[in-house]
Structures are given as structure tokens and as C-alpha cells.
Amino acid sequence: xxxxxxxxxxxxxxxxxxxxxxxxxxxxxxxxxxxxxxxxxxxxxxxxxxxxxxxxxxxxxxxxxxxxxxxxxxxxxxxxxxxxxxxxxxxxxxxxxxxxxxxxxxxxxxxxx
Amino acid sequence: xxxxxxxxxxxxxxxxxxxxxxxxxxxxxxxxxxxxxxxxxxxxxxxxxxxxxxxxxxxxxxxxxxxxxxxxxxxxxxxxxxxxxxxxxxxxxxxxxxxxxxxxxxxxxxxx
Numbered sequence: 478x479x480x481x482x483x484x485x486x487x488x489x490x491x492x493x494x495x496x497x498x499x500x501x502x503x504x505x506x507x508x509x510x511x512x513x514x515x516x517x518x519x520x521x522x523x524x525x526x527x528x529x530x531x532x533x534x535x536x537x538x539x540x541x542x543x544x545x546x547x548x549x550x551x552x553x554x555x556x557x558x559x560x561x562x563x564x565x566x567x568x569x570x571x572x573x574x575x576x577x578x579x580x581x582x583x584x585x586x587x588x589x590x
Numbered sequence: 591x592x593x594x595x596x597x598x599x600x601x602x603x604x605x606x607x608x609x610x611x612x613x614x615x616x617x618x619x620x621x622x623x624x625x626x627x628x629x630x631x632x633x634x635x636x637x638x639x640x641x642x643x644x645x646x647x648x649x650x651x652x653x654x655x656x657x658x659x660x661x662x663x664x665x666x667x668x669x670x671x672x673x674x675x676x677x678x679x680x681x682x683x684x685x686x687x688x689x690x691x692x693x694x695x696x697x698x699x700x701x702x
Contacts, residue, residue, distance in 0.1 A: 509689040520594070520680050520693035521633070566633065570689045577623060577635035577646055578682075578691060 480504055481569050483581025490588050496554040498584045500567035503548065507569035511578075512541065512552050515564045524565070525552070528572065557588045591617060594683050594694035602700045608669040611697045615662050615683030621645075622664040623691060624656060627678040636679075639664055671701045 482501045490496045502510075508529055513521035527534045527541040527550065534541045540553040554561055567581040595614040603609050615622050623646075624636040635648040639658035656666040662683075668675055678698050682691035 511689070513693075518695070520596075520682075520695045522693065523690060526690075572689055575645070577638060577648065578625075578633075578689075579635075580633040582632040 480579045481567060481581045483567050483584060485584060486582070487585045488587070490554075490557045490586065492557065492559060492588055492590045494557050494588075496552075496557045496561070496586055496588070498552045498565055498567070498586075499549065500551065500581050501547075501549045502569045502579075504569070504579075505548065506571060507579075508572040509570050510541070510543065510550050511568050511570070512539075513566045513568060513580075515566065515583075521566060554586075557586075559588045559590060562586055562588050594681055594692055596679075596681050596694035596697050598697060599695065600698045600700075602702060603671050604702050605671055605673060607671050608667060609671060609699060610665055610667045611679055611681075611699075613664045613666075613681030613683075613694060615664070615681075616692055619683035619685055619692075620662050621684045622658055622662065623682045623684070624664070624666050625680045625682065626650070627680055627696070628676075633680070636666065668699075673701050675699065676701045 511526035512524045514524045515521040525539050529545045538555045543550045564583045566583045568578045570578045597612045621640045623638040638646040642658045653669045658664045678696040680696045682693045684691045
């Protein structure tokens with residue numbers, strides 16, 4: 478049973494455009510939602526995260542939008558750059574950290590000039 | 591502060607062999623988790639160790655095992671390798687409390 482569903486699988490965006498990746502979760506016990514960025518040959522790196530008591534969190538060009546009632550959250554990358562080309566994973570976990578991260582299947586983002 | 595270190599970075603084995611992968615967590619981190627990453631299944635949780643004890647376990651066969659040492663370093667072992675075990679194996683460490691996990695670069699295992 479896939480507990481976190483991520484879409485799209487791949488995304489091509491023009492330089493300067495907005496990249497949007499969506500995730501939906503099933504377990505309402507989850508209370509911490511991180512996004513990880515992975516470049517080829519590297520491990521996933523924490524990009525930005527949100528807790529369900531806020532509806533939006535922004536860090537630079539990266540914004541998470543969170544809809545608790547719909548059990549959905551999304552990553553927006555503003556002014557997308559070729560250097561943003563990577564695979565992005567959404568995830569969910571209990572805030573206590575006593576359970577494992579549950580990942581979406583990933584979105585391969587390509588930003589073209 | 592040094593990040594999570596995984597060795598070796600690449601391994602080639604043949605079916606039926608066994609393999610041991612190593613992970614050194616960030617200094618001060620006491621929890622170590624292991625994940626398997628494949629193109630088809632994505633990132634799947636294997637197990638987590640805290641204070642030398644397995645605290646959580648994913649849905650993998652008993653051929654996959656791990657351990658943690660008193661210095662928090664961890665190893666995972668896969669016995670009787672199968673072609674389907676070819677994957678990137680990632681180790682992540684975290685502090686005692688809290689959800690933030692930091693990943694190593696992984697060990698790329700190829701089973702021929």
C-alpha cells in the first residue's frame with residue numbers, strides 16, 4: 478500500500494518558469510512533511526519541510542503548500558533554473574521521528590534553457 | 591561537521607554471494623536508518639537502529655540484516671544475493687529525537 482502518492486513522474490520546465498510537484502498522503506498520523514532533492518550520484522538532501530499547523534512555507538524560490546483537509550501538499554519552484562534539474566521526493570513521517578520516512582516515488586525535473 | 595559516510599561507494603557481486611555495507615553517521619547522531627532505492631520501487635525502508643537495537647523494520651526478507659555498534663556506526667548485510675537486490679543502498683542518520691534525517695551518498699550494488 479503506497480502511503481504517499483507523488484505526481485508527475487517527470488516534468489520539463491522552461492528556465493524561469495514555475496515547477497509544481499504534488500503529493501497526497503493517507504495516514505493522518507503523519508505530522509512532518511519534508512521534500513528531498515537528489516542529484517545523480519548523490520544521496521537525497523533535505524530541501525524544505527512543513528508541519529500541518531501551517532498552510533504554506535517559503536524558503537527562497539521553494540514553497541510548500543499544505544492542505545490538511547485534502548491530505549495534499551505540493552512543492553513550487555519559482556524561477557526554475559537548470560541547476561534545479563534533479564529528482565524530487567516528497568515524504569511523510571511522524572514528528573517524533575520514531576518511525577521511518579515514507580517516500581513518494583519521485584519526480585524527475587528537467588529545466589531547459 | 592562531516593556528513594554521513596557510506597563505504598564502499600560501488601560493489602559488484604554475483605548471485606549467491608553475500609555483501610556487507612558500512613555507514614558512519616554524523617557525529618552525535620544515534621539513529622541510523624537504511625533504505626533501498628530502485629527505479630521501479632523508489633525509496634523503501636529497510637530498518638532502523640538506535641543504541642545498537644533495531645527499532646523499526648521494513649518489509650524485506652530475512653536475507654537483509656543489520657547491526658549497530660556502540661559508536662553508532664552501522665552495517666547492513668545481504669546474504670544469498672539475487673539479481674533483484676541490485677540497487678542504491680542509502681543510509682541516513684538522525685538525532686535522538688526529531689524527524690530530520692540526513693542521507694549519505696549511498697552504495698551502488700550490482701548483482702550479476
